[in-house]
Amino acid sequence: MGTIKITTPLTDETIEQLHAGDNVLITGTIYVGRDAAHKRMVAALDAGQELPFDPRGQIIYYMGPSPARPGRPIGAAGPTTSYRMDPYAPRLLEVGLKGMIGKGNRSMPVREAMQKYKAVYFAAIGGAAALIANSIKEAEVIAYPELGAEALRRLRVEDFPAVVVNDIYGNDAYEMGKAQYREEG
Amino acid sequence: MREVQVETITNEVARLCIEACYYLGDDVLAALKKARASEPSPVGQAVLDQILRNAEIASQGELPLCQDTGLTVVFLELGQEVHIVGGNLYDAIQEGVRKGYKEGYLRKSVVDKPFSARINTKDNTPAVIHTEIVPGDRVKITVAPKGGGSENMSYLKMFSPAAGRQGIIDWVVECVDKSGANPCPPIIVGVGIGGTIDQTTLIAKKALLRPVGQPHPDPEVAELEAEILERVNKLGIGPQGLGGRTTALAVHVETFPCHIASMPAAVNIQCHSARHKEVVI
Numbered sequence: 001m002g003t004i005k006i007t008t009p010l011t012d013e014t015i016e017q018l019h020a021g022d023n024v025l026i027t028g029t030i031y032v033g034r035d036a037a038h039k040r041m042v043a044a045l046d047a048g049q050e051l052p053f054d055p056r057g058q059i060i061y062y063m064g065p066s067p068a069r070p071g072r073p074i075g076a077a078g079p080t081t082s083y084r085m086d087p088y089a090p091r092l093l094e095v096g097l098k099g100m101i102g103k104g105n106r107s108m109p110v111r112e113a114m115q116k117y118k119a120v121y122f123a124a125i126g127g128a129a130a131l132i133a134n135s136i137k138e139a140e141v142i143a144y145p146e147l148g149a150e151a152l153r154r155l156r157v158e159d160f161p162a163v164v165v166n167d168i169y170g171n172d173a174y175e176m177g178k179a180q181y182r183e184e185g
Numbered sequence: 186m187r188e189v190q191v192e193t194i195t196n197e198v199a200r201l202c203i204e205a206c207y208y209l210g211d212d213v214l215a216a217l218k219k220a221r222a223s224e225p226s227p228v229g230q231a232v233l234d235q236i237l238r239n240a241e242i243a244s245q246g247e248l249p250l251c252q253d254t255g256l257t258v259v260f261l262e263l264g265q266e267v268h269i270v271g272g273n274l275y276d277a278i279q280e281g282v283r284k285g286y287k288e289g290y291l292r293k294s295v296v297d298k299p300f301s302a303r304i305n306t307k308d309n310t311p312a313v314i315h316t317e318i319v320p321g322d323r324v325k326i327t328v329a330p331k332g333g334g335s336e337n338m339s340y341l342k343m344f345s346p347a348a349g350r351q352g353i354i355d356w357v358v359e360c361v362d363k364s365g366a367n368p369c370p371p372i373i374v375g376v377g378i379g380g381t382i383d384q385t386t387l388i389a390k391k392a393l394l395r396p397v398g399q400p401h402p403d404p405e406v407a408e409l410e411a412e413i414l415e416r417v418n419k420l421g422i423g424p425q426g427l428g429g430r431t432t433a434l435a436v437h438v439e440t441f442p443c444h445i446a447s448m449p450a451a452v453n454i455q456c457h458s459a460r461h462k463e464v465v466i
């Protein structure tokens with residue numbers, strides 16, 4: 001199994017070479033937001049306001065870290081379940097977001113929006129939060145600090161491990177993996 | 186009567202919160218290693234390796250196993266010959282949670298006003314406390330932080346008794362199938378059968394406290410567990426839902442007598458970050 005190294009921001013060229021099931025190591029800047037931050041971002045867009053960061057080419061990681069110990073950029077930092085962000089995701093893809101990292105299935109509207117706007121969905125390993133934290137080199141809260149663990153953050157990551165779940169060709173790694181190992185009866 | 190100070194309770198609860206979130210039980214580790222040895226899917230193997238590596242990193246005491254350190258569920262077995270002194274027992278437990286989540290750098294994941302403002306209580310209280318009065322002069326405390334991702338994959342069904350054993354099996358398998366990757370497989374499936382709606386969900390959750398893979402003492406129930414496990418692991422979901430044969434590490438079933446007209450059943454799914462620690466005072 002090969003591993004593809006990618007850097008952010010994501011270009012169309014990078015996205016075109018990614019296929020469902022590929023292992024990737026992500027390096028660069030990524031953004032972090034979960035339920036409450038998504039609600040606020042979409043409310044901002046609806047009100048005609050700017051987002052706290054320029055989403056074009058960027059990746060959002062669905063995550064709410066545990067508190068950082070002194071001397072560490074962040075605490076444990078594994079993915080949260082993505083379906084809760086499904087109602088908001090298409091709106092962010094529309095304004096140029098190119099990647100999402102989480103865990104679990106996406107809805108059909110999100111998958112269709114990914115194909116339409118050329119974006120990918122990655123899964124990080126849920127519960128491998130201490131391991132993932134070691135790939136995060138810097139973290140800073142950039143908006144909504146009052147949301148605590150749910151604040152919007154910017155991270156600098158090096159070789160952040162993830163798997164491509166949904167590519168721009170309509171494939172889904174969950175469906176493919178399950179079909180391969182499913183036995184009837 | 187034997188006296189137990191509330192201060193002791195607070196300190197022990199705090200310690201258990203921290204230990205549960207940093208040190209995965211030996212039973213869970215052994216089950217994960219066994220699964221790694223038998224998992225045919227290369228992606229599945231890689232995921233299991235990373236989960237085992239994660240447990241190793243967490244055990245160094247700097248980073249918890251998972252960022253979701255859960256809503257704290259406390260099972261309290263209170264000996265009827267124990268006299269709690271120095272304050273209110275439940276307050277002492279909540280104080281222990283407060284202390285443990287602060288000192289252990291654990292995430293505070295509890296909100297009040299659940300259907301409206303959803304305001305974080307900032308100290309992970311209140312814990313959910315289940316109390317049982319038992320004979321003797323000891324206090325047993327089990328702290329089981331439960332993550333939202335796997336708790337959200339919970340199911341309850343009021344079966345007609347005619348559905349029988351097969352009805353239960355098919356339904357549990359269907360519950361696991363539709364949960365897919367959401368509860369962070371490999372999972373442990375807690376199943377309650379019988380009782381009332383409150384009782385069946387409680388025993389489904391209690392089933393998760395049993396050492397992973399230890400069969401139920403009643404052979405009939407143990408056989409049911411084995412059959413459901415086999416079916417579940419044929420679903421193909423695999424580690425993290427990316428395909429494989431290890432969807433569940435174990436299925437634990439608990440039963441309780443029920444009304445002649447009923448057969449309630451509940452499924453409570455536990456992720457691989459199966460955290461619980463206990464103490465007897």
Ligand code: SF4
Pocket residue numbers: 078079080126127128251252253254331332333334335367368369456457458
């Ligand atoms: S389901 Fe468990 S392992 Fe997964 S994110 Fe939640 S607490 Fe962590």
